[in-house]
Amino acid sequence: MAQPQPQNVFAPWADPAEKPLIRFEGVTKRFGDFVAVDDLNLDIYEREFFALLGPSGCGKTTLMRMLAGFENPSEGNIWIGGQNMKGIPPNRRPVNMMFQSYALFPHLTVWDNIAFGLRREGMDKDRMRVRVDEMLRLSRLEKFAGRKPHQISGGQRQRVALARSLAKAPKLLLLDEPLGALDKKLRQDTQFELMDIQEKTGTTFVIVTHDQEEAMTVASRVAVMDHGKLVQVATPAHIYEAPETVYVADFIGDVNIIEGTVIPAQGNRVDITYAEGKPPIRAATDKTLVPGQRVSFAVRPEKILVSREMATERTNAVKGRIEDIAYLGNISTYHVRLDSGHLVSAQMTNRNRLERREFTWEDEVWLSWTETAGIVLTE
Amino acid sequence: MNPRRLTLILVPYLWLLALFLVPFLIVLKISLSDTAIAIPPYIPKLDLSTGWHGITAFFADLDFENFVFLAEDDLYWKSYLSSLRIASISTLLTLLVGYPIAYGIAQAPEEWRPTLLMLVILPFWTSFLIRVYSWIGIISNEGLLNQALISSGLIAEPIQIMNTTQAVYLGIVYTYLPFMILPIYSALDKMDVSLTEAAIDLGCSRRQAFWLVILPLSRPGVIAGCFLVFIPALGEFVIPSLLGGSDTLMIGKVLWEEFFSNRDWPVASAVAVILLGILVLPIMLFQRNQERQQETDR
Ligand SMILES: Nc1ncnc2c1ncn2[C@@H]1O[C@H](COP(=O)(O)OP(=O)(O)OP(=O)(O)O)[C@@H](O)[C@H]1O
Ligand SMILES: [Mg+2]
Numbered sequence: 001m002a003q004p005q006p007q008n009v010f011a012p013w014a015d016p017a018e019k020p021l022i023r024f025e026g027v028t029k030r031f032g033d034f035v036a037v038d039d040l041n042l043d044i045y046e047r048e049f050f051a052l053l054g055p056s057g058c059g060k061t062t063l064m065r066m067l068a069g070f071e072n073p074s075e076g077n078i079w080i081g082g083q084n085m086k087g088i089p090p091n092r093r094p095v096n097m098m099f100q101s102y103a104l105f106p107h108l109t110v111w112d113n114i115a116f117g118l119r120r121e122g123m124d125k126d127r128m129r130v131r132v133d134e135m136l137r138l139s140r141l142e143k144f145a146g147r148k149p150h151q152i153s154g155g156q157r158q159r160v161a162l163a164r165s166l167a168k169a170p171k172l173l174l175l176d177e178p179l180g181a182l183d184k185k186l187r188q189d190t191q192f193e194l195m196d197i198q199e200k201t202g203t204t205f206v207i208v209t210h211d212q213e214e215a216m217t218v219a220s221r222v223a224v225m226d227h228g229k230l231v232q233v234a235t236p237a238h239i240y241e242a243p244e245t246v247y248v249a250d251f252i253g254d255v256n257i258i259e260g261t262v263i264p265a266q267g268n269r270v271d272i273t274y275a276e277g278k279p280p281i282r283a284a285t286d287k288t289l290v291p292g293q294r295v296s297f298a299v300r301p302e303k304i305l306v307s308r309e310m311a312t313e314r315t316n317a318v319k320g321r322i323e324d325i326a327y328l329g330n331i332s333t334y335h336v337r338l339d340s341g342h343l344v345s346a347q348m349t350n351r352n353r354l355e356r357r358e359f360t361w362e363d364e365v366w367l368s369w370t371e372t373a374g375i376v377l378t379e
Numbered sequence: 380m381n382p383r384r385l386t387l388i389l390v391p392y393l394w395l396l397a398l399f400l401v402p403f404l405i406v407l408k409i410s411l412s413d414t415a416i417a418i419p420p421y422i423p424k425l426d427l428s429t430g431w432h433g434i435t436a437f438f439a440d441l442d443f444e445n446f447v448f449l450a451e452d453d454l455y456w457k458s459y460l461s462s463l464r465i466a467s468i469s470t471l472l473t474l475l476v477g478y479p480i481a482y483g484i485a486q487a488p489e490e491w492r493p494t495l496l497m498l499v500i501l502p503f504w505t506s507f508l509i510r511v512y513s514w515i516g517i518i519s520n521e522g523l524l525n526q527a528l529i530s531s532g533l534i535a536e537p538i539q540i541m542n543t544t545q546a547v548y549l550g551i552v553y554t555y556l557p558f559m560i561l562p563i564y565s566a567l568d569k570m571d572v573s574l575t576e577a578a579i580d581l582g583c584s585r586r587q588a589f590w591l592v593i594l595p596l597s598r599p600g601v602i603a604g605c606f607l608v609f610i611p612a613l614g615e616f617v618i619p620s621l622l623g624g625s626d627t628l629m630i631g632k633v634l635w636e637e638f639f640s641n642r643d644w645p646v647a648s649a650v651a652v653i654l655l656g657i658l659v660l661p662i663m664l665f666q667r668n669q670e671r672q673q674e675t676d677r
Contacts, residue, residue: 070576090579103577107595116591120582168581 010220011235012045019082021046021172021204022067027076029062029228036062038228039076046171049198049205051215053251054225060208061100063225064174067206068097081171091120096170100177102161104149110160111136111145117168131167138197139163155186162194166201175207179214191217212252216240224248240300245379249298254333256304256344258297262289262376270376272297275340282315285376299374304346306334306359307366314368320344322363327354334359336367403655410648411441421644445649454633455650459657461628465544465619466612469551473608474601476552477559481600482593484560485567496564499557511550511621518546518622542624550618555611559604566600567593599672606665614654630654 012018020043029037037059044050052060065071066078069090078085081094096117104113114135118128136142139159144152149160158178165173178194179187195218198205209215215222216236223233224247232239232248243249246257258281260274270289271280274297281297289295310317320336323343327350334346346367352358359365412421423440426433449455484495502510517523518540525537540546570593578588616631623629630650637647 068580090576091582091584095580097577097580099573099577101571101573103571103573105574105577105592105596107592107598116578117581120587164581 010047012048013043013221018045020044020079021048021081022206023077023079024063025077025079027066027073027078029059029066029071030074036228037066037073040228040230042223042230042233044204044206046204047198047202049195049207049218049220051219051222052206052208052225053210053212053215053222055251056210058225059228060225061176062228064097064176064206064208067172068095068174069093094171095174096165096168096172097174098161098165098176098178100180102149102157104157104160104164106149109146109148110141110152113149113160114164114167116164121168135163135167138166138200139193155182155190158182158190162197166197166203169201170203172204172206175205177208177210180210187211187214188217194218216252222252224251242375243298243377246296246298246377249375249377254301254345254347255298256301256374258299258342258344260295260297262291262293262295264289264291269371270295272376275338275342278318278340281374282371283374283376284371287376287378289376289378293378296377297374298377299369301333301345301347302331303373304344304367304369306336306346306348307368308358308363310366311368315371316373317366317368318344319364319366322359322361322365325359325361332357334365336365338367406648406651408441409644410445410646410652411443412645413440413442413444414643414645419644420642445645446653448646449649449653454628455630458628458630458633459653462613462615462630463657465547465551465627465629466609466615469548469555469612470605470609472548473552473555473559474605477556477604478563478601480556481560481563481567484564485570492568496561499560503557507554508617511554511618514546514550514553514622515541518549541622542626544623544627546622546624547619547627547629550622551608551612551615554618555608558607558611562603562607563597563600566597566603570596599668602668603665606661606668610658610661610665613658 022042022044024040024042027037027040028035040063052063054060062071066073067080067085069085069088072086085093105116108116111132115128115132118131123131133142136145139162141156141159141163144156144160149157152160162175162178175194179190182190191214194205194207197203205218207215207218219236221233222236222239224231224239226247232244234242239248239252243252249255250257258272258274260272260281263271263273263280265271265282268284268286269282270285271282272295273280283297305311305314310319318338318340320338322334323337324335326333326335329350331347331349334348336344336346338344344367350357409421412423414420415422423437425437429436480499484492484499487495515522519525520537520539520541522541524540525534528534529537540549574592574596575585575588578592579585583591614631614634615629616635619627619629619632620635623632634647634650634654637643637650641647
C-alpha cells in the first residue's frame with residue numbers, strides 16, 4: 001500500500017511560495033442545528049489528486065457540494081484560483097462534478113451527453129466534434145457514441161459520466177464516490193485510468209471515497225474527516241506510517257493498539273509499560289513525553305515478525321499462542337494471544353505452500369519488532 | 380400454458396369482451412339499422428325463431444344509410460371539426476395550467492407533496508355536475524365574478540362568459556386538470572434531482588436546465604396527460620350543454636340530441652361509431668407512448 005513515487009517529485013503543499021488552487025477558510029456548514037462541516041481550513045494545490053476519506057455522514061459530500069456551488073457555507077469563505085466563490089452560481093465556477101449517481105441525461109446519446117457542456121459554452125461545431133471524439137477515445141467509448149445511457153453497462157455509464165465532466169477541461173474536477181458501483185477488477189482498472197487521465201490533462205481532482213485502499217492508490221494527499229472536521233491531511237504513505245491519532249491509525253489499514261504508560265529512556269526512545277511483570281515496549285518517538293503519561297502504541301501487523309525462537313536481534317519480543325489464522329493467499333494474518341492477555345495480529349508473507357506452513361493453531365510463538373516499527377500516539 | 384396463467388390472461392380479455400366489444404357491436408348494429416316507431420325505436424330486429432332465414436333477412440336489412448346521411452348533412456362534420464378544435468385547444472390550455480402546478484408540487488418540500496396531491500384530487504369528492512353548475516354561479520351575468528368586477532368599478536356592464544366557447548374551455552380545463560397534473564407530476568417526481576444539478580454544473584442556467592433536461596424528460600407524462608384530457612374532452616357533453624349554450628357545437632351534444640330529443644337511435648349510433656373511429660388513432664398513439672416509456676424505464 002505504500003506510495004511508489006518518491007515524495008520530492010510533487011509536493012506543492014510543502015512549498016510556502018506555492019499558491020493553492022482551492023482554499024477553505026474557516027468554512028462551517030449547518031443544516032438547522034446540525035453542523036455538517038465544522039470550521040474547516042484546507043488548501044488544495046493545482047494538479048493534486050486529493051482524496052477525502054471518512055465514515056458515512058462525516059460531511060464529505062457537503063464539502064464537495066460547497067465547492068461545486070450547490071450549497072453555500074454558513075460561515076467562512078471558499079477560494080478557487082484566488083477568487084472568492086461567495087455568490088457565484090455553479091454554472092459560473094471553473095469546476096465540474098461527477099455525480100455519484102452519474103446523472104447522465106437519459107434522453108441524450110453518449111455523444112450528446114459528452115457534448116452537453118461544450119454546447120452550453122457555444123463552442124463551434126468542428127472543435128466540439130474533435131473534443132468529444134477525443135473524450136470518447138480517452139474513455140474508450142468510441143463504439144458506444146450513438147447509444148443511450150440505458151443501453152450501456154454500469155461501468156460504461158460511469159466512464160461516460162467521467163468523460164462528460166472532463167470534456168470542458170475544468171480546472172477542478174470533483175468526483176463523489178465515482179467507483180462505488182463497480183466490481184473490484186473494474187474499479188482497479190478505472191483507478192489507474194483516472195490517474196492516467198489526471199496526468200494527461202493536468203486537472204486537479206478531488207475525490208470522495210469510502211475505500212481507503214482506493215485513496216491510497218490514487219491520491220497525492222489524503223484527508224481523513226470525522227464529524228465535519230479534518231483529523232489529518234497528509235500523503236498516503238505518511239498517513240499510513242505516521243498517523244497522528246489513534247482514530248486515523250485505526251481508520252487507515254489494520255493496526256494493533258496497545259495502551260500503556262511512559263518511562264522515558266535515553267535518546268528519542270521511550271519504554272511503554274503495558275502489563276504487570278512484562279518487559280516494557282521500547283519505541284522511538286520525537287514526542288516529548290512526561291513519565292507516567294498514558295499513551296497508545298500503534299504497530300501495523302506486517303511490521304511484526306512471527307518466529308518459533310526468540311528473535312534476539314529485535315528490541316521487542318513477546319511470547320504468545322496462535323489463536324486464529326486468516327489465510328489470504330499471498331499473506332497470512334496470525335492472531336496471537338499474548339501472555340498479558342492482549343490480542344495482537346501479525347502478518348507474514350506465505351513463502352511456503354500452505355501444507356508446509358510453519359505455524360498452526362495453538363502453537364507457542366514469539367512476536368518481535370524493532371524500535372522504529374510502531375509509533376507512540378497521545379490522542 | 381398452465382391453467383393458472385390461462386385464467387390470469389382470460390380475465391382481462393373477458394372483461395374487455397363483455398364491457399367493450401359486445402356493447403360496441405350492439406351500437407354498430409344499431410347504426411346500420413333504420414329508425415322506426417317501435418320499442419326499441421329501430422328495425423330490423425334479429426328474430427332467431429325463424430332460423431337461418433331470419434338471420435340472412437336481418438343482415439340483408441342492414442345498410443350504411445345513416446353514415447351517408449351523416450356525410451351529407453354538414454351539421455355533423457362541422458360538429459366533429461368543432462369538437463376536435465375545442466378538445467385540442469382546451470388540452471393545450473390544460474397543459475399550460477397543469478404543467479406549472481405539477482412542477483410546483485414536484486419541487487415542493489417532500490412532506491408537503493402528499494397534501495398538495497390530495498388537494499388536486501379533492502374536487503373529485505363532490506359530484507361533477509354540482510361542480511359544473513357552481514361555475515354557472517360564478518361566470519353568469521349575475522354571477523360572483525361579474526358582481527365583483529362591477530362593484531369594484533372595473534367594468535360597467537357584465538361580461539358575457541356564460542354560453543360562449545370560452546366557458547366551455549374553462550369548464551374542460553377545470554374538470555380535467557387533475558388528469559393532466561398527475562401523469563406530469565409522476566414523470567417529474569421520478570426524475571433524479573442530480574440531473575438538474577448536472578445540467579447546471581455543465582453550464583446551464585436554471586431556465587436552460589428546464590428546457591434542455593426537465594421538459595424533454597417529462598415528455599411521456601405530458602403526452603399521457605394530453606391524451607387523458609383530449610380523449611374524453613372530444614366526446615364531452617355535459618360541459619358544452621351546461622356552459623356553452625346553443626352557440627357551441629360539439630359532437631357529444633349532437634349525439635345526445637339525436638338520441639333523446641329526436642329518438643333517432645340509428646343516427647346517434649352512427650355518430651358514436653364515427654367518434655370512436657376518430658379516437659382510435661390517439662388511443663393507439665397513447666398506447667405506444669406508454670409502451671415506449673416502459674421500455675426506457677427498464
Ligand atoms: N440537505 C440536508 N439537510 C439536512 N442535513 C443534511 C443535508 N445534507 C446533508 N446533511 C447531513 O449532513 C451530514 C453530512 O452529510 P454528507 O452527505 O456530507 O455525508 P458524507 O460524508 O458524504 O456521507 P456518505 O459517506 O454516507 O456519503 C449528514 O449527517 C447528513 O445527514
Ligand atoms: Mg456522500
